[in-house]
Every structure is written in C-alpha cells, then in structure tokens.
Amino acid sequence: MLCRATMRSPLPILVLSVAAAGLSSADERPRASGERPAYRTLNDRFGVPRYSLAEWQGRAAYLREHVLASSGLLPLPEKTPLRAQVFDEQKHDDYSVAKVYFESRPGFFVTGNLYTPAGRGPFPAVLLPHGHWIYGRLENTEISSIPGSAISLARQGFVAFTYDMVGYDDSRQLTHGFGGKRESLWGLSLAGLQLWNGIRSLDFLQSRPEVDGERIGCAGASGGGTQTFLLAAVDERVKVAVPVNMISLHMQGGCLCENPPGLRLDTNNVELAATIAPRPLLMISATGDWTAETPRVEYPEMRRLYALAGAEDRLQSFQVDAEHNYNRATREALYAWMARWLQGAPADARVEEKPFQPEPLPALLVFHQRPLPDDAVTAEQLTANWIAEARRQWISADPQVLRSALLHALAPAIETKPGRGGSRKTVVLASENPELPPALARAGFAVRRVAFTPFDAEGAAKIEHFETYNRTPASQRVADIAHVLRENPGSALVADGDAALAGLLALGIAPAARAVLDVGRFDTSSDAAYLEHVYIPGLRRAGGVQTAASMATGRIVIHNAGTSFELTGPTILPERLSVSEIVSRLKRR
Numbered sequence: 255m256l257c258r259a260t261m262r263s264p265l266p267i268l269v270l271s272v273a274a275a276g277l278s279s280a281d282e283r284p285r286a287s288g289e290r291p292a293y294r295t296l297n298d299r300f301g302v303p304r305y306s307l308a309e310w311q312g313r314a315a316y317l318r319e320h321v322l323a324s325s326g327l328l329p330l331p332e333k334t335p336l337r338a339q340v341f342d343e344q345k346h347d348d349y350s351v352a353k354v355y356f357e358s359r360p361g362f363f364v365t366g367n368l369y370t371p372a373g374r375g376p377f378p379a380v381l382l383p384h385g386h387w388i389y390g391r392l393e394n395t396e397i398s399s400i401p402g403s404a405i406s407l408a409r410q411g412f413v414a415f416t417y418d419m420v421g422y423d424d425s426r427q428l429t430h431g432f433g434g435k436r437e438s439l440w441g442l443s444l445a446g447l448q449l450w451n452g453i454r455s456l457d458f459l460q461s462r463p464e465v466d467g468e469r470i471g472c473a474g475a476s477g478g479g480t481q482t483f484l485l486a487a488v489d490e491r492v493k494v495a496v497p498v499n500m501i502s503l504h505m506q507g508g509c510l511c512e513n514p515p516g517l518r519l520d521t522n523n524v525e526l527a528a529t530i531a532p533r534p535l536l537m538i539s540a541t542g543d544w545t546a547e548t549p550r551v552e553y554p555e556m557r558r559l560y561a562l563a564g565a566e567d568r569l570q571s572f573q574v575d576a577e578h579n580y581n582r583a584t585r586e587a588l589y590a591w592m593a594r595w596l597q598g599a600p601a602d603a604r605v606e607e608k609p610f611q612p613e614p615l616p617a618l619l620v621f622h623q624r625p626l627p628d629d630a631v632t633a634e635q636l637t638a639n640w641i642a643e644a645r646r647q648w649i650s651a652d653p654q655v656l657r658s659a660l661l662h663a664l665a666p667a668i669e670t671k672p673g674r675g676g677s678r679k680t681v682v683l684a685s686e687n688p689e690l691p692p693a694l695a696r697a698g699f700a701v702r703r704v705a706f707t708p709f710d711a712e713g714a715a716k717i718e719h720f721e722t723y724n725r726t727p728a729s730q731r732v733a734d735i736a737h738v739l740r741e742n743p744g745s746a747l748v749a750d751g752d753a754a755l756a757g758l759l760a761l762g763i764a765p766a767a768r769a770v771l772d773v774g775r776f777d778t779s780s781d782a783a784y785l786e787h788v789y790i791p792g793l794r795r796a797g798g799v800q801t802a803a804s805m806a807t808g809r810i811v812i813h814n815a816g817t818s819f820e821l822t823g824p825t826i827l828p829e830r831l832s833v834s835e836i837v838s839r840l841k842r843r
Contacts, residue, residue, distance in 0.1 A: 323662035326441025366417030385476025441795030515791030532565030775816030
C-alpha cells in the first residue's frame with residue numbers, strides 16, 4: 255500500500271518517518287556539454303552488480319553508513335533518557351497489552367502498545383513497525399492485522415511492541431508529510447525520524463526486564479517492511495528480520511517516509527536489505543503487488559549476496575497468492591521464522607494463528623481522553639532542537655565522522671579514476687568571466703573548462719521523491735568539478751559564484767594544488783543562502799563548507815567573501831580579486 259501523505263490525515267481522534275564501493279558506472283561517465291540528463295525514479299528496473307566477497311564487504315559497510323547519513327543520523331544523535339511510561343495494562347489468560355509512550359528525542363514521543371506473554375520472562379521480543387494502512391498500528395482487517403500479529407506473537411512467547419509511524423494514530427506532533435528543503439539541508443526528514451524511533455524502540459525493549467535483549471526480531475509489511483530492513487541494516491540488535499512485500503528491484507517505496515534524500519542515488523532495496531546478512535531474513539512477497547517477481551528475480555539476487563556471507567541457509571522466500579497484504583498466511587510464515595531463529599524451533603515447524611480479538615480502540619490509543627505531555631514539542635521546536643544539536647556536534651563529533659557524512663551528502667558516485675594529464679600549469683576553470691581564459695593562457699597555463707551537466711527542472715518536477723534518486727543541481731556541479739579535477743591531478747581550480755561554492759566542496763574529495771574561489775559574498779551562517787546557492791540535502795548536518803575545507807589539501811584563496819563568510823583554513827579576502835591578481839596567486843610557489 256503506497257502512502258500519499260497529502261491525501262490522508264492521521265487517524266482522526268477516532269477516539270471518540272567513507273568512500274563508496276561498487277559505484278554506478280553511469281555516474282562516472284563524462285557527459286558532453288549540454289547533454290540532457292537521464293534521471294532515476296523509484297519505479298525504474300534496477301540491477302545488482304556482481305561482487306567478490308571483498309567488494310561486497312566494503313559495499314555493505316558503505317551502504318550501512320549511507321543509510322545513517324541519508325537519514326541525518328551521522329553522527330548519531332545523543333540518546334537522551336526515554337522516560338518511558340507503560341500504563342493501562344489489560345490482562346488476558348495468555349497475554350497482556352499496555353499503552354506505551356517514551357521520548358526518542360526530548361519532547362518527541364514514540365507511541366504504541368506492548369504485548370507481553372503470560373508467565374515469567376525474559377522472553378524474546380519482536381518489534382512491529384506498521385505500513386500505510388488506514389488505521390496504522392490499529393489496522394485489523396482480513397487483509398492486514400497489526401494487533402492480530404502482536405497478540406499471536408505474545409501467545410507464542412514473544413514480547414511484541416507495535417508503534418506508530420510519525421503522524422499516525424497517537425503520533426500527533428508532526429504530520430506524515432513533515433519536512434522541507436531547509437529540514438533536508440540539516441538532514442532532518444520523516445524517514446530519519448522514523449528510523450531513529452526504531453532505534454530508540456530497540457532501546458526501550460532492551461530496558462524492559464521481561465525482554466531478553468539479545469533475542470530481538472523486527473517485522474513489518476509495506477512501509478513497515480521498509481522500516482524493517484533499514485533498521486536491521488544499521489542496528490545489529492535486530493537479530494532476525496521479516497520485511498513483507500517491500501524488497502523489489504522495480505518499486506522502491508512510494509511514501510516520503512521511505513525516501514530520505516540521497517538514499518538510493520546508486521543503490522536499491524535489494525542491496526540495502528542484503529546488508530543484513532548474515533542475520534536471518536525472510537522475504538515475504540505477494541502475487542498481486544510489486545513483489546510478484548520475488549521468487550525468480552529478487553530472491554536469487556539476495557541469495558547470491560547472502561552466499562558471499564556464507565549465510566544462504568539464513569535466507570528464505572515465501573510468497574502469498576494475494577494482493578498487497580499482511581494477512582493470516584503472511585503472518586503465520588512470520589511466526590514460524592521468528593520461532594526458528596529466536597526460540598530454537600525446527601526449520602519445518604508451522605505456527606497456526608488462533609482466533610484473536612483486539613482490545614477496543616480506546617483501550618489501545620495512548621492519548622485517548624488524555625492530553626499530550628506538557629513538554630511535547632511542535633514541529634518548529636523539533637527542528638530548532640535538531641539544528642542546535644547538529645551545531646554542537648560540529649564541535650564535539652569526531653571530525654572523521656563529519657567528513658564521512660559530507661562524502662555521503664555529496665553523492666557516492668563522485669569518485670572517478672585519476673587521469674594521467676594535469677600539472678601545476680593546468681587550471682580547471684569554472685567561470686564565465688571572458689577575461690580569464692586569455693589571461694591564463696598568456697601566463698602559460700593550460701585551461702580545462704568544466705562542462706556542467708544541465709538540470710532539467712521540468713523533468714525533475716515530474717519525478718516523485720526526486721532527491722532520493724538523483725543529485726540536486728548543486729550536487730551535480732560538485733560532481734562535475736570533481737570529475738575534471740580528478741582527470742587533471744595536480745591542477746589548480748578557479749571558480750566563481752555558485753560554481754565556487756561547489757568547487758570548495760569538490761576540493762574535499764578531489765585534490766587540487768591550489769584554488770582561487772570567488773564566493774560572491776556568501777553568508778556561511780544563512781540557511782537561506784545555502785538553499786539558494788548550494789542546496790544539497792544533509793550538507794549543513796555534515797558541517798557544510800567548513801568540513802570540506804578541512805578535507806582539502808591544497809592552498810585555497812577565498813575572495814569576494816564580504817563580511818559573513820566564516821571559514822578556518824583557507825585565506826579569506828573580503829574584496830574581489832582582479833584577473834591579474836588571480837593569475838598572480840596561481841603563479842605563487
């Protein structure tokens with residue numbers, strides 16, 4: 255089931271979201287000047303490269319970090335106290351269910367229900383994120399029942415925790431359409447918040463005395479399937495994963511909460527899910543949705559990657575003859591898989607789901623006739639707090655972590671093989687100033703102009719979640735400059751305007767002997783300036799141009815800086831240099 259955030263609202267108080275390995279060859283191909291770009295979409299048919307063991311180990315490590323970075327979680331936010339509240343427990347003969355809320359961030363609440371087996375623990379546990387069903391975690395129909403799966407798992411001897419996607423049911427602080435370009439600039443997204451909520455939900459389960467914290471699984475369908483494999487990819491506390499109806503090579507997930515900017519620039523759900531290896535993973539698919547081809551297409555690809563980890567026996571495919579679903583047959587396959595790997599049941603054991611009756615909605619809704627806590631934050635407060643923490647981490651975080659975050663923000667495929675040409679007498683030029691080429695030639699420099707890839711704004715506007723699968727114009731400028739610098743090692747860079755800002759970022763990944771950059775009085779403290787001139791999702795989260803400058807190795811001169819361009823490392827000149835002064839700077843030893 256696809257999400258259309260603008261077409262639905264949360265349940266209305268019915269209460270009565272490193273260097274790259276295995277890079278895309280298409281991104282390494284130099285384009286002719288003026289060539290129209292070919293953009294990726296979530297519905298493209300993707301392939302999976304053939305990796306050696308060493309290549310896949312590097313690629314998988316990169317992808318795990320890339321999930322964190324594209325979700326705004328590199329470096330990881332501080333794990334503040336959960337302040338969990340578990341209350342209004344309803345007891346039955348073989349299980350109990352209680353209401354839960356806790357803080358994944360100060361004043362930002364995860365809401366859900368905790369289902370606990372009768373008897374004495376500690377028990378294994380299963381985290382149950384939900385998909386885009388109308389009633390979210392409370393959906394209970396023939397085609398999908400989240401309470402039914404939780405009740406059945408509890409009867410089977412598992413603690414089960416069902417929790418809300420952002421904007422559903424009790425999660426009222428943000429809508430399911432939360433976010434915008436400013437938030438993206440700082441790495442704040444619906445998908446990232448939901449991934450962080452999943453990480454903190456694991457913390458919550460491990461804090462419970464009735465839970466065996468070394469035996470935790472995660473399972474969800476549709477958007478819950480996306481949450482499952484992303485969480486399991488980045489958090490090894492998930493020992494067993496069951497992503498349902500979501501691992502596809504021709505549909506990557508249609509909701510904002512499944513598409514953080516930059517996530518799939520050169521990858522797909524099969525690769526992302528395969529990073530879970532060697533931990534057990536059950537691929538459940540359906541004949542009536544985009545996973546219809548799983549047994550003959552996606553499963554063999556996953557099996558090949560699992561084989562590299564020596565874990566073929568820990569991967570299995572199960573297909574249901576049904577439409578997009580989380581139905582009884584699907585759930586029973588899930589129960590058996592969890593029993594096998596978390597309870598030691600035989601591989602051929604079947605678990606039959608017994609009839610169940612969920613509690614009435616008021617008994618499950620956390621904030622039924624109950625206000626949000628007084629310290630609950632608004633969207634504006636959450637954003638402000640996020641940015642404040644990011645600024646603190648510019649100082650407190652390991653600089654190498656910020657550099658890794660920047661590499662991911664600048665797009666994984668900017669790496670190209672160094673060329674043989676280039677020297678101290680070569681200038682890579684990214685400027686339209688007509689006086690520069692002849693002046694450089696007279697001074698004995700060979701000029702290599704950057705041919706920028708054109709941006710098809712009209713075409714891009716037609717692509718859902720464009721920034722998940724494609725670079726922004728600024729990111730593409732960085733890639734174009736980096737490509738020419740790598741073709742000309744030892745060269746100098748001269749650039750102005752927006753190209754100068756892109757050039758400064760490119761210097762962090764493609765060395766130049768020296769650079770002279772006219773930054774057009776750019777204000778490094780202004781989000782508005784970043785959004786207008788160098789919008790790249792996650793850029794400010796990673797420390798912006800300062801992190802890039804710290805990675806550069808050559809001599810950098812910034813001119814026309816004005817009074818608001820703050821940077822440590824390069825030479826900063828408030829006024830614009832003349833053409834002759836630029837040439838003079840380049841000639842200095």
